[in-house]
Structures are given as structure tokens and as C-alpha cells.
Amino acid sequence: MTAYLFTPPEIASLSVRGTSQRFAVNRIFCVGRNYHAHAAEMGRSVDKSVDPAFYFTKSPQTLVPSGATVPYPPGTQNYHYEMELVVAIGSAGFRLSQEQAHQVIYGYASGLDMTRRDLQLFARDKGRPWDLGKDFEQSAICSEIVPMPGVVLEQAGIAMEVNGVTRQNSNIDKLIWNVREIIADLSRFYHLQAGDLIYTGTPEGVGAVVPGDRITGRVEGVAEIALTIGPAE
Ligand code: MN
Numbered sequence: 001m002t003a004y005l006f007t008p009p010e011i012a013s014l015s016v017r018g019t020s021q022r023f024a025v026n027r028i029f030c031v032g033r034n035y036h037a038h039a040a041e042m043g044r045s046v047d048k049s050v051d052p053a054f055y056f057t058k059s060p061q062t063l064v065p066s067g068a069t070v071p072y073p074p075g076t077q078n079y080h081y082e083m084e085l086v087v088a089i090g091s092a093g094f095r096l097s098q099e100q101a102h103q104v105i106y107g108y109a110s111g112l113d114m115t116r117r118d119l120q121l122f123a124r125d126k127g128r129p130w131d132l133g134k135d136f137e138q139s140a141i142c143s144e145i146v147p148m149p150g151v152v153l154e155q156a157g158i159a160m161e162v163n164g165v166t167r168q169n170s171n172i173d174k175l176i177w178n179v180r181e182i183i184a185d186l187s188r189f190y191h192l193q194a195g196d197l198i199y200t201g202t203p204e205g206v207g208a209v210v211p212g213d214r215i216t217g218r219v220e221g222v223a224e225i226a227l228t229i230g231p232a233e
Contacts (some may be wrong), residue, residue, distance in 0.1 A: 012060035014109070015144045017223075023088060023106070023145045026195030028058040029186060030084075030113055030134070034176050034201025041204050046176055053177045053185050056130050058113075058199075062140040066110070069228040070138040072211045076116035079229075081209055082202035083160035083168045083217045085153065086111035087179060088145045089196040093187050101183035104192055107148045110218055110225040112141035112160075113199050117208070142197070143223035152179050153222075160217030160225075162209060170203030172219070 013022040032054045033039040039046045064070055073079060090106025113134070120133025159169040172178075177185065182198060190196075209215065215227040 009061055012063045014063070014065065014142055016107075017144050017146045024195050025060045025063055025197060026193050027190075028060060028063070028140050028197045028199065029190075030056050030058060030199040031177065031182055031201040032056060035170065035174050035203040036176060037170070037174070037204035038202055038206065041206065048176055053182065055186065056134050058135045058140045062135060062137060064138045064141050064227075066141060066143040066223075066225040066227070068138075068141070069230045070114075070141075071230045072232040073114075073116060073136055073138070074233065075132070076118055078116070078118040078208050079210075080115045080117040080206050081160065081162070081167070081215055082113040082115055082206050083158060083225075084111045084113050084199045084202050085156070085158060085172050085219050085222070086142060087183070087198040087200060089183075089192050089198070090149065090194050092194065093183070093192040096184050096187040096192075098180040098184045101180040102150045102152045104183060105148070105150055105152065105179075106194070107146050108153060108219065108222045109145050109197075110143040110223045111197075111199050112215065112217065112225060112227055113202060114139040114141060115206075117206075140199070141225065141227050143225045146222050154178065156222065157220040158203060158218075160215060162207070162213050162215055164216075167207055168203055168205035168217070172200070174203065175200060
């Protein structure tokens, strides 16, 4: 037995539909600007012929299961939701072609990439890293994992509500880089491993939430997700 000076953090994990075995989370990758209408609302445009996809990461310790209440986070006046399709990787893959990409898909989930928008945009506009805006405590909300081994989702409604009012409503067929392209591209830079999650980006309609708000959402055919915003600590 390894002796540690202090108790190490628990392994982050998610429940899996249909089994009591949990999905141990390795890394959380997130795709930036992957729907044209969302890029536009952020004041940017994407030209796939010249712009490569880009990514940021969240620590696995930021993961929160659907149904939770999270405190309004510190350091922000503009706390935003981003509803996203999440790909769950189930086996190792490196330098995969698009044709091979499905081989590493374990399943899918519905996710919320919670964002301190003011801090993200301040960093973006100064050319600084996005960590303070994106990789903060309890910022990666995820539903149960739904096993769909080898299945490439190409079309599914993606929608979310705040207090029952629809705020985002789109389809994953509007992804700029689709599931095959994202997996193949990421695998050029990382050895993908079982337990990796990929948040694929959010459609238009992002906005702020405040304490007391309740978020509900779903990717059709995948899973529902819910989150309640609690008071600031
Ligand atoms: Mn996002």
C-alpha cells in the first residue's frame, strides 16, 4: 500500500445507465466555438477551411452529477450555462482517422459547461488562458453516461430551459466539427484513454443564471440533465 501524507481526492466518476459499474473519469476536454450561431453571439466567426478546432480542459475534480445544487461561484458577476453533448471515450486511441473514430466511443451524456463568462472574456480579450473562466470548482455538470458503443451521433435535438423557459434549442447536426472529426482531431494531440469525456460545444442562447434558478436540459435520445443554483458561499 502506498502511504500518502493526506487522503488523496476521490476518483471522479459518473453513473452508467443499466449497470451499477461507474464510469471513472480521466480527463475532461471541451471544444470551443463549435456552433456558428454561438460563435456569432460571442462576437466571433469560424471558418473551418482555415481555423483549426480548439480545446480547453476542465479538471476531473470539477465534475458534478446531474440533479445537484451548486453554489453561485466566487469571482463572477456573469455565471453562464452552456448545454452540450458529451462523448464518453471507452478505449485508447491515438492518431485515429475519422473512419476509425467510432471505435473509441463508449457512449454519450448531456452536459453543462458552466462558465464564469466575465472572467473568460477578460482572459480571451487579453490573450490569456481561460482557466479562471472555465476550469473552476463544480463547473462540469454531467448526466449519467448512456452506453452506445461505437455509435456516432449525427443528429439529435439539444435543448435547455431556465425555470421552465427555453433558452437553447438546436440540433447536434449543426456542430461545426462533428463527433468523428473531434475524436480524430483530438487524437492527433493526445493519447485518448478510457474515461476521457469530450464536451462538444454549445449552441446559441447562452446566458446568465442567478441563485434560485433551476436548469433543465437534454440531448434527445441520450439523457436529461438538471442543475439548481444555490446561494453564493
Ligand atoms: Mn462550452
